[in-house]
Amino acid sequence: MEGIQLLLVLLPVAQGANYPCIALVTAGMAVLATAWLVIRLVFVKGTNTSRGPWEADGMRLVPGSRGLPIIGETLEFLTQSPSLQLPAFFKRRLDRYGPLFKTNMIMEDLIVSLDPEVSNFVLQQEERLFQMWYPDSFLRIIGADSLITTHGLLDRHIKNLALRLFGPENLRREIIQDVQKTVEDSLSSWLNHPSIELKEAVSSMIFSVTAKKLISYDSSTSDRKMWKQYDAFTQGLLAFPLCIPGTAFYKCMQGRKNVIKMLKEILNERKKTEERHESIDFFDVLIEEVKAENAEMTENTALDLLFLLLFASFETTSSGITAMLRFLTDNPEALHELIEEHNNIRKRRADKNTKITWEEYKSMKFTSHVIHEALRLASIAPVMFREAIEDVHIKGFAIPKGSKIMICPYTVHLNPVVYKDPSTFNPWRWKDIPEPAGGASKDFMAFGGGLRLCVGAHFAKLQMAVFLHCLVTKYSWKAIKGERMALSPGLRFPEGFRIQLFPKA
Numbered sequence: 094m095e096g097i098q099l100l101l102v103l104l105p106v107a108q109g110a111n112y113p114c115i116a117l118v119t120a121g122m123a124v125l126a127t128a129w130l131v132i133r134l135v136f137v138k139g140t141n142t143s144r145g146p147w148e149a150d151g152m153r154l155v156p157g158s159r160g161l162p163i164i165g166e167t168l169e170f171l172t173q174s175p176s177l178q179l180p181a182f183f184k185r186r187l188d189r190y191g192p193l194f195k196t197n198m199i200m201e202d203l204i205v206s207l208d209p210e211v212s213n214f215v216l217q218q219e220e221r222l223f224q225m226w227y228p229d230s231f232l233r234i235i236g237a238d239s240l241i242t243t244h245g246l247l248d249r250h251i252k253n254l255a256l257r258l259f260g261p262e263n264l265r266r267e268i269i270q271d272v273q274k275t276v277e278d279s280l281s282s283w284l285n286h287p288s289i290e291l292k293e294a295v296s297s298m299i300f301s302v303t304a305k306k307l308i309s310y311d312s313s314t315s316d317r318k319m320w321k322q323y324d325a326f327t328q329g330l331l332a333f334p335l336c337i338p339g340t341a342f343y344k345c346m347q348g349r350k351n352v353i354k355m356l357k358e359i360l361n362e363r364k365k366t367e368e369r370h371e372s373i374d375f376f377d378v379l380i381e382e383v384k385a386e387n388a389e390m391t392e393n394t395a396l397d398l399l400f401l402l403l404f405a406s407f408e409t410t411s412s413g414i415t416a417m418l419r420f421l422t423d424n425p426e427a428l429h430e431l432i433e434e435h436n437n438i439r440k441r442r443a444d445k446n447t448k449i450t451w452e453e454y455k456s457m458k459f460t461s462h463v464i465h466e467a468l469r470l471a472s473i474a475p476v477m478f479r480e481a482i483e484d485v486h487i488k489g490f491a492i493p494k495g496s497k498i499m500i501c502p503y504t505v506h507l508n509p510v511v512y513k514d515p516s517t518f519n520p521w522r523w524k525d526i527p528e529p530a531g532g533a534s535k536d537f538m539a540f541g542g543g544l545r546l547c548v549g550a551h552f553a554k555l556q557m558a559v560f561l562h563c564l565v566t567k568y569s570w571k572a573i574k575g576e577r578m579a580l581s582p583g584l585r586f587p588e589g590f591r592i593q594l595f596p597k598a
């Protein structure tokens with residue numbers, strides 16, 4: 094019975110695959126389902142739902158269900174919710190079990206935290222009670238030697254290297270100007286089109302800034318659009334890990350293969366030509382690290398780091414910018430105040446065409462409110478994963494060592510106690526709520542928190558602010574298509590978001 098149910102559920106997963114392929118999948122899954130049933134009957138005596146040594150301490154294990162065999166509750170988790178409210182998957186379980194519940198999805202047993210206090214505690218206890226962990230399917234795409242699998246000193250060392258490039262000092266010295274130039278060029282090129290698919294255009298724009306810094310990659314002259322290889326990534330990272338043609342997971346794996354191939358080609362080129370090129374990029378820094386005596390960094394670590402930085406830098410920020418413009422389109426009052434802030438900055442300049450200075454950037458208070466408000470609502474990174482490295486007791490629950498936790502910041506960001514009318518886009522609320530100085534707080538986790546806080550938080554905010562400055566001082570826009578934002582479980586634009594750009598008189 095369970096095997097039949099499983100096949101019925103799995104068939105749609107193979108959507109897009111051709112017929113013989115579906116037949117193969119079906120046969121393969123039948124074998125898997127039978128094997129699963131045998132294993133369950135022979136080895137599994139029961140699920141760890143209640144009794145154990147914890148009871149003596151008055152603790153309970155987290156309640157919940159594992160769902161269907163093999164696929165668990167993956168499909169319901171991935172179902173698109175029609176708005177930016179808490180998705181139905183979470184709402185149903187929150188009502189039934191409370192803010193901590195157990196599930197099984199993407200082939201993993203997980204404890205889900207919708208509890209702001211627990212989520213914050215888990216992030217703050219990095220390397221003490223918990224440590225960063227990501228599902229196997231995720232690592233197959235992002236890379237087994239990626240930064241997210243490293244801990245302790247090596248993690249800190251790699252992060253420091255990345256912060257040399259993306260930390261505030263280099264943003265002030267160098268990157269702010271590079272970003273402005275790229276944004277100005279992109280915006281003026283959009284004028285030639287009757288409409289622009291915003292997320293795609295912004296992705297390409299941001300990729301060219303980051304890829305230039307990381308690997309001296311020039312998108313305008315390259316015939317192979319590297320960023321397009323990352324196309325299916327947001328869908329694929331949390332998809333069921335079925336690697337057959339037609340699935341989101343397969344597309345991701347193909348994308349990864351292609352990008353790693355391109356990066357390896359660049360690496361081999363550089364190893365051949367010993368003499369340095371003019372400006373040293375981040376790839377050169379990593380190659381030096383690999384060559385160093387007693388090096389902990391291997392070629393694979395370096396390639397996976399570049400792969401992650403390229404992906405993390407453009408996909409997230411482009412979603413943030415698109416969401417911001419979507420919100421502003423519907424909020425003329427907020428847009429008006431934003432335009433005023435930037436016009437005032439421009440008016441204060443002796444020469445209107447001078448570049449944005451660091452001091453000007455730091456003075457963009459309302460812009461910063463708009464950015465925080467958009468990131469609060471947009472759920473760009475909807476889940477974070479951790480593993481308990483000790484037995485942990487919290488709020489009457491026992492979390493045994495080895496448990497995998499999925500932190501979901503929705504309820505932190507939609508907490509009505511902190512954010513009045515939490516679903517409303519209201520940048521003015523940040524006049525009363527202090528913006529998190531270091532990038533995160535217990536009430537704002539868009540960039541994570543604790544030791545694993547996003548490396549690119551400052552860079553992302555800078556790009557969003559510079560983009561807004563260049564846009565609202567010189568252009569206006571009209572929405573052409575795409576009203577809706579949805580969650581699946583992260584931010585999606587189901588109909589895209591197309592705009593037309595006009596020069597200001």
Ligand code: HEM
Pocket residue numbers: 225240241252259401402405406407409410413468473474476477478538539540541542544545546547548549550552553
């Ligand atoms: C709006 C834009 C962005 C958002 C919302 C965002 C969100 C996040 C979040 C939530 C985490 C923590 C993941 C965890 O704790 O499990 C994270 C980590 C990370 N982010 Fe970002 N990010 C953004 C932009 C960027 C940019 C521009 C870069 C690169 C320059 C970047 C690179 C990274 C890296 C490398 C990590 C892993 C850090 C570690 O392993 O300790 N992100 N990001």
